[in-house]
Amino acid sequence: MVGQLAEYINALSTQLIKNKVETYVVTYHDSLTGAVEEASGVTVVRVANPVRAHIGVLAWDLTLNQEVERAAASIYYQADKQIDLINVYDWHFIPAAVTLKNALNIPFVYSVESLEDQRSPNSNTPYNMSIKSIEWLGFYEAKKVSVKSEWMQNEIVRIYNVPKDKMKVVSPSADSWINDVLELYKTVAGGLNST
């Protein structure tokens, strides 16, 4: 666990399974690799970076993306190509989601936890700009953008000029949270198989 995202994904994937949505989580771990079926019924695939030496977070992230992409493609083929959508969290694995979309026609939802402009205000070094360009790519290629608050929605309009109707506010503290998530998924996938 690095931030709060791990717990959120754990709660979300468990809820999705309860709502009869077949759910796979692809994530990073540098020693525990491979697919594990959790007690909740979620299949978690952990991948490690095949490149061990690194010069920075960006290069590390971009090489790790290939393993995320490989694992996701593998899930897609094992599931007889029946993957309706990908939900990608923050910029880290947008490259994988973008290739999978363009290659296999799987639409993706980009869930925004935070933005580079907020994490590093007024920083426009090539490093920050590269991350911003990946965020931009995510907004451009995503079918829908999921945000946790209206404030974040306004931030995305302010920084990236993303049309408001491309975004949906899904508040994790709302009673309707999981239904909101399912609603969003339905609009992206055009109807989930299991519902």
Next chain:
Amino acid sequence: MKKKLSVMMFTWEFPPRVIGGISPHVFFLSKSLAKNGVKVHVITCDFPGVPAHEVIDGVEVYRIDSYKNPAPDFATWVYLMNLNMQKEAAAIVNKLADKIDVFHAHDWLVATAGIGLKHVFRKPLLVTMHSTEIGRRDGLHTDTEKMIHETEAWLTYEAWKVICCSDYMVSHVRWAFGLPEDKLVMIPNGVNTRVYESPEKEDRDAFRAKFALPEEKIVLYVGRLVYEKGIHVLINAVPKVMEKVNAKFIIVGSGYMKEQLLNIVRSMSLEHKVLFMGFADDETLLRLQKCADVSVVPSLFEPFGIVALEAMAAKSPVVVSDTGGLSEIVDHDVTGFKAYPNNPDSLAWGITKILLDENYKNYIRENAYRKVQEKYNWEKIAQQTKTIYKAVLGEYSKSFWA
């Protein structure tokens, strides 16, 4: 009708974008493959003034957005460029009526694009390793070098077959990445001899006079001005040659060693004998190769040595250092002179011998020209490459991916 074998190649350079040897290699290989009935799609970086998509002699060339924002460093730019390359290539493959049979990557510069597309489309990946980081740098000293090395190792691991352009490179790559022997294939690099046969528009003496006095012999170096190319060894050989022959040294190419080399030349007071030309256009380069009295390739690390082959095709006698692929291209005293690597005395000896002995010079240049035509022609190389594609597809057809 039987579907054509279809290949998608990834390369970070393709004419008119020329940085090193990969650009001409992929250009001639793809065109010769197309002539041999293979459908070839080349995915490469964009270049100002040329279209994003064009068909060149049957080869579909796509030039992708090579990521033009400032990147933190070169290696990170490579991965960012690969992100774009992968995204655009994925969409191209997705829309093609005829699916791609094989992906073919050239060097680590397109590693992640090749690896990614292999897995999303579940098609075999081949790689041609033109060079290695551990060879270029003579070891791995920094995190960047280690990262590039590990990316190369990963690429060769993911590849179905690893093609190298010389026997030297086969054993080097095998050693560097610990690969099984049957994963490696040697297919030589080629040279287009026809371009050297075309008639010249301008009188040769008039052209020559732009670079050297009539009484000066021309010693030509073509290559980047970087450590691994051994250009400093040639510069140190200049006064030793000058003791015996009046010559003009023409240096074509640029690189980080330029200032350092200029300082050495200045310290020897030989500025009037060494001409640093920088980058030369194709036409000028070709004509220089044709009128050079000797071409020198003094590399310390050389996976193949295409410059030596080009000189041989231009009928310019060659002096090379006895290393890497150069050792295989040149037979000592038959198709060229092999000097001890990193040894200015040995290099000067070879240059002087060729410049002073007309019979020796004519003997080796004729032999060299014949060898180039027989062994390093693109038609033959394309056939060998097509055979490897077919062999890989045969194995692939029995795998669960098929």
